[in-house]
Amino acid sequence: MYLEENEILDEIEGDRPGSTVVIQTEDEISAIGMMIGSSLTGTRSSTSTSGPGFSLMAEAIGWAGINEVPIVITLYQRSGPSTGLPTRHGQDDLLFAIHAGHGEFPKVVYASGDIEESFYDTALCFNYADVFQVPVIHMMDKFLSSSVLTCRRFDPNKVTIDRGKLLEKIEGDDYKRFALTDDGISPRSRIGLENGIFWNTGDESDEYGHISEDPVGRVKMMDKRMSRLDLIIKKIPKEEQIVSFGVHDFTIVSWGSTKGPIIDALEMLKEEGKDVGFIQFKLLHPFPTEYAKSLLQGAKTIIDIESNYTGQLGQIFKQNLGRDVDHFILKYTGRGMTCTEIYDSLKKIIENKANKREVLTHGA
Template structure:
């Protein structure tokens, strides 16, 4: 559908809309709110949006920015070049000016003009030094005014906002508002509305965007913000922009969600009843969302579901991650659909508990939000470096499913399925979501058929059997599971055990139990559809195959389409499930003498090593990024072109401030 839109637009002489809008300012300065209003405004006007929040591990003060890609057709990733930069402070100008396109726009407050680079308090010293060198070589005065003059000379349009003057008009209109309180509270909406005004978006759409954001307790601020936007639109009337966003009529029903929210929605739809967490970035937001939206109404498939549909979900903030995993395991033993959510340092503490779940065949879902390590690493930055860790975490060997979502739609569906798989196969399921997906937003077409989302609780026994064997040896490795209360009594231990659960070190029993547990992976491999394990996009036979997983999906798809328009035959192999691994499917895709390029946000190209282990295929060309910033579409495109030209075996990506 996307290609058809482009072709139709080109035939009509209409250029498709595709812009990068960025707002920057101090952490705690309302960046998220301003970006949320903008995303919902343009979405209400019929455009597709992708957004990403980038921020330091800091409560207030350090630089934060929000990137939004706006297009008239679905896109998968962000571009590094900026069309419109909304700078809420001087640091935003210094940080992002080199990324503004020729012909792009900088919206800036005149009060920042005299700010010197040396006055920027929180900027990294290393970055400052690189800017000093650039200013010195380029003959640029190290002030915001100097940067603006440089941008003008390089074809960038400067839109100035006299913020102090505007505030005086706001004060006149809203006479009951204290002027000093306006300075920090409303600058985000002021500058955001300025950008929508110069791009020609009717004010009614901004009002709708405000109504979407300022709800609940924030509703009292709605009328103030609407009044401020009216004044901003008056200020912007004389201004014109070459970037326009005329409203588009669409009948599509869609939602804007980030990765945390998508996973939470999937768990809620999947019948989650017990969620634990210890606050950690970027995982905690998922549990916060569940707390706020835990009462659901579904078409119940069982009497149990009917009885529980109004009960909601118990969400527990534990004292640490050890308690979080053990409490979730306890809930799983008790018969509740249970999960926990964490990130790298937290998952490190969950290793022993996960092994206990593996030994005792307890269903539990662990949503693991990958961030940059090791140790604390960069707590608010992206990474895909935990793949090997989750595949092997825990001493000894025990079955687990490892699934990685590639976009927000998949995050909803995979979270739902993870709960089913955990109970059906009675094993831990680790759901991988990297930070770039967790903290990014996209517009998801909401056409899920709730009736097709069937809850499968697996093999449960409730009759009172005097000779009940919790770990009964079966052909497929799955034993009847008892729920305390209605079901028969059973025993659990961290030690090896017999069919009843009693401790044993008998070698024959040990072998029987070991094989019984591991058989579950053979069963899961047979029963789980290949589309849940891997997907091939593009032509079946291609000259170039790009490989990726997690948040690289949309980026690679966009780059693949760009290369396709230049005549290259390119396809994309998305890896979704790493245990059980779709070895045969992957081997078939990669055994056609094509150029193979692996793209990941880790240094060792871990997915490529898994492919080599499972298929014997060595992938020579690797594109990796470890800066913690998201991978941009143009980075992938440029890296592929460089490999085609120079045959590079490893390219390290660096774009993003």
């Protein structure tokens, strides 16, 4: 549905709980503000945007971070900077998404590799937001959003809903929205819930939400929020963090929509008796360092494939694993990668004829 003005949609089919409202706001700042307000009522809320719109949302992402508001932003990347190539593809915004918002607060950055994945991953992203009470940035790109293909029928039975510590009832009159808990996650009230009054500002606060600059309280609140980064790694199943398509002497690390052409290229090489591994990173922040290390123990040559100039995953990889990427296969023409050009570059790497940095230009 596409709504030009306020409208209430209360039609519910069958026994499905709740309803869905889609609202066209006047700009990206309004979109994220409305989404945060909606989430504070206990409603699952999301918005979508691309690079310049995401830039406008950065301040409000920080507000959601300090107030522990669960939101989901789908970031359809295109080539920048600025307007850049507005109708073309890119994976330029990974580092921006990880560091979006000033100050330090936990968030999840999660990437889907194809259209089928993106359906089920959207449900996962909502669960991550609710369970960990953090902003979640779901990374997509123009290659996926502009693709038309036949998928297997989506199975709703594979989708689970976990609202985390969202409260339905509160006893007593001493509710603390930001209570210090053992796991770092506070029971969450919603606007209008009896006995569940809470305060939100953009300032640091005490457990009730009242503004406070007490240094001891500040340390406790920062430790509480940031502890969720470790909790996220611990609680998200490993198969949702990284997908392994096998590890060999030559192994690819990549993320997002490069998945399809990479798999096709590996099949082409396999027909020639050449085995190349592939590790698809889905959870990009917090980074699953230890799991990645365990998977890549047997890999002698690491090859980073992505659609940006600087090899942004490669930078995160080195920062967290302390290991250099041996080769980069990069494309930043605004066109999607093809299996043919990936195949050609991988073959050169295997034959020791490649540069450290291979730049692809098919379709230019």
